């Protein structure tokens with residue numbers, strides 16, 4: 001990625017910032033200027049929770065330039081709990097492919113090696129989230 005482009009998208013890469021339509025409520029990631037659902041241009045910046053589930057995943061063994069030192073790694077299509085699909089590397093995953101529907105959460109990690117501009121790029125990845133955390137809301141004592 002070009003450095004100016006990374007600078008412009010740093011909110012998206014560090015904080016998982018996208019947009020949300022004030023018209024229909026749909027969330028978008030990366031951020032859009034026009035809602036793909038209702039064509040409204042009335043969008044606001046929205047920081048996603050970072051929680052979601054694996055939609056699909058694949059193992060990358062032949063990595064593109066800038067990612068060679070990280071290979072092999074797993075790339076997943078993650079369905080955020082607010083709706084959008086995000087493609088990201090999985091962190092700390094070992095070499096097991098996660099099952100569809102597995103709960104994941106966003107973490108900030110190094111996403112590619114230093115290149116000609118000498119910048120090591122950090123950004124979002126996802127890691128497996130213990131299923132128990134998804135039911136923590138049910139732990140309140142009964143009245």
Ligand code: ZN
Pocket residue numbers: 021022023024025026035036037038039040
């Ligand atoms: Zn909309």
